[in-house]
Amino acid sequence: MSSPFLPPFTQPIENEISRRAGVELSVLRLDSMHPLVNGNKWFKLKYNLLEAQQQNFTTLLTFGGAYSNHIFATAAAGNLFGFRTIGVIRGEQRLPLNPTLSFAVQQGMQVVYLNRETYRQKHTQELHEDLRQRFGDVFIIPEGGSNLNGVRGCTEIVSDAEEFDFICLACGTGTTLAGIALALNQKKRVIGFPVLKKGEFLAQEIDNLLNNYLDSGLPAPKYTSAPWELKCDYHFGGYAKVNDKLLIFSKECNQKHGISLDYVYTVKMFYGVMDLIQSKFFKKGDRLLLVHTGGLQGNLGMEKRL
Template sequence: MTIISESPVQTINHELLSAQKLTLQIKRDDLIHPQISGNKWRKLKFNLQAMQQQGKTELLTFGGAFSNHIHATAAAGQLFGFKTHGIIRGPELDEHNPTLQNAKRCGMTLHPVNRITYRLRGESRYLAELQKQFPHAYILPEGGTNPAALLGCQELAQSLPTSDVIMCPTGSGGTLAGLIEGSPHSTTVLGIAVLKQAEYLIDDIKQLSRKARQQQNWQLLLEHHDGGYGKFSHELWEFCQTFTQQHAIPLEPIYSGKMMYALWQLIEQGFFAEGTRIMAIHTGGLQGLDGLKYRRLI
């Protein structure tokens, strides 16, 4: 199941970069597919292969009401012709939510659960009950992060031109873990945590990636969450809009926008040595802009 062979790399020209003799390129994974973009496709690709190998004809996964993962999984089901189920953190569904509306248009069956039940999404007993209830379903964790997902993010790392630093926004840790797995030891891999108190992700990343346990060439930066997951300041949103106007690269303030804002701050602070070649991964998620507009947050 392949959508596109590879996404383009775009070079950024800016006086701040020139002043410090830095090179910045952005991997435009937001352009992989209109709906199944960025790290969501990277994580789904090998999971869909595993689903086929196991003879499963449906896919069941988990997400919040505005989840990029739910959006992409539903679209993949429509594109490739398999049934999808979304366990949605509820307890009720907002019929006007644009993410959920799109998921339903793509044929996903939505199953709202209360928050207590939703917290069980990683528990083996609950997953066994779901498997019994949906015997033909391949069950994928929230956000799509598992060993198969890492293979897609590792493939992403191996597709990149030689860089000194690779950066990505970090939510569940799967993309960062895969980039560590696929990058040479000489490359520094930086994750920008998009949620508060994300120290626990360091252990999660080490569990996912053998190389993360063995090597010191990666770091998760914890101070650029801008208020926490799904939160952002007026300054961050202004930066996203300005960046989009200047470079024709759309940003949302939850993932890639937060990473780029952090990158700009790091450059201004002299974090990178002169001559550093930086590769920033645009992980998609632009559908989230519709949800932010719907909630009148932008």
């Protein structure tokens, strides 16, 4: 599978908060890799698409909400690499379609809906068999690309990162954090910022992903896992919830650093990092890499709701 993607670049940034604290900040710009399939979503899709291709599947089926970055990326990647795609959407159909689902349909994705009760069974073999009976021989990718193929891809996001002490990222399923932690040595620390309310549950999910990957027989990482932790106080009310404080912060980041942030994930992590710097969680001389996981397409749909 040839790659149309640019390598991400690292952008140093500086502001008054980090300057006073003596903390160095850089941003890993995964959002710059491709206009449609970017951020951590590509890394979580990469080995799922390769497996589907190797097993001669022609159709991908996956799950997501109506504003899902994963649905958007899967539709675009399917079109890019020659797969038919089916998106199983949580909840009832609402017309007109929002920008995310309109784009997915334009990319050739067949969009179908499941009521929320049935959607909760998205991981079960029973629902998968029902979907295969309905749609034929499909390659099923879990919501968010959260499987061991997704973890494997995310081990490629950050290499040794010798020049950094901390890697910071937003968390939805924990897949990206697991992959990044596997790629780093014990001298590094990974900090995840869950965007879900009561995100403490992700710790067990991440442990499961790490253990399952190490036991899977997939290509072994160079390291067992860097130490990691979650900071669960920066969800701003829950998934896709924002307030004026966050919107102002996002606007200021764009004006000062020329970096657009998505409202669901990266802006909450950026805000959390700045708050931790002010509360002296980091010490003078610490070097932080903030991972921009893309998702900017979701801003348009959210701005229409705000």
